[in-house]
Amino acid sequence: MAIDRSVSDLYRYLRQQRERYGDTLYVDEEVIRETELAAQGLTEENGEVTEAWKTARTLEHLYDLIHDCRKCPLAETRTKFVFGVGDPQADIVLIGEAPGADEDRQGEPFVGRAGQLLTKILEAVDLSREDVFICNILKCRPPNNRDPLPGEVEQCEPYLHKQLELLKPRIMLALGRIAAQTLLRTNDSLTKLRAGVHAYQGIPLVVTYHPAALLRNPNWKRPTWEDVQKFRRMYDELRNADLP
Ligand code: URA
Ligand code: URA
Numbered sequence: 001m002a003i004d005r006s007v008s009d010l011y012r013y014l015r016q017q018r019e020r021y022g023d024t025l026y027v028d029e030e031v032i033r034e035t036e037l038a039a040q041g042l043t044e045e046n047g048e049v050t051e052a053w054k055t056a057r058t059l060e061h062l063y064d065l066i067h068d069c070r071k072c073p074l075a076e077t078r079t080k081f082v083f084g085v086g087d088p089q090a091d092i093v094l095i096g097e098a099p100g101a102d103e104d105r106q107g108e109p110f111v112g113r114a115g116q117l118l119t120k121i122l123e124a125v126d127l128s129r130e131d132v133f134i135c136n137i138l139k140c141r142p143p144n145n146r147d148p149l150p151g152e153v154e155q156c157e158p159y160l161h162k163q164l165e166l167l168k169p170r171i172m173l174a175l176g177r178i179a180a181q182t183l184l185r186t187n188d189s190l191t192k193l194r195a196g197v198h199a200y201q202g203i204p205l206v207v208t209y210h211p212a213a214l215l216r217n218p219n220w221k222r223p224t225w226e227d228v229q230k231f232r233r234m235y236d237e238l239r240n241a242d243l244p
Helices: 002-021 029-039 059-066 101-106 113-124 150-167 177-184 190-195 211-216 218-242
Strands: 042-045 048-051 092-096 133-136 171-175 198-200 203-208
Touching: 002 029, 029 042, 059 150, 092 150, 092 177, 113 211, 113 218, 133 150, 171 177, 171 218, 177 190, 177 198, 177 203, 190 203, 203 218, 211 218
Parallel strands: 092 133, 092 171, 171 203
Antiparallel strands: 042 048, 198 203
16 A cells, blocks of 8 residues: 555655664655655655545555545445455456445445346356456445435546556446446436447446346346346457457
């Protein structure tokens, strides 16, 4: 983590200074500035001060820098920050709305009943949870699973953008009406959204039912199966297009 590194750099520097000059302290302005910035979660890159997480180079580093996030009131009520899980090299990203009670407790997306169904849906098209990356638009659970508020989306969606910048997936699947409408900034019906192929952050995006909706209405299982078949075919076509 940036702050740990800066603080240990500072100690090393202070020891060297003491060896050279005794107890009179000459501290480089630059070191003081970097340490002060790091303490505020900031860093300087190309002469510009930015939030340190924006400069993360790996998902792990990004997790370190954002999992204590307190930008919105959901920080007060969450148990765990639910970053996302899966292969950091995944070609496929699945995206839901927000953590529910089980996810909030365990810190992992889609681990409750809906999540178990999602695992089966993936298996139906020869994919496992380990093959893909799974996350949500919001990283923290809204109380009583209410829909995300616009302010929460505004604060949290940049983390998703950064995750996608690091993952560089070829294709995404949005799970459910709320996730799709929120990502695509539309009020179009789920039926309409399922019929098309969209783009999010320049990445092809397919929409299907939320697995929790299938638990309530099993009639939606058949169309979901068709959606994920379409999704799988699109993914295979994208991959084949790369072959020499
Ligand atoms: N529903 C979601 O949208 N995401 C989860 O992680 C779990 C349930
Ligand atoms: N309502 C939702 O919010 N999502 C679905 O997938 C279906 C109905």
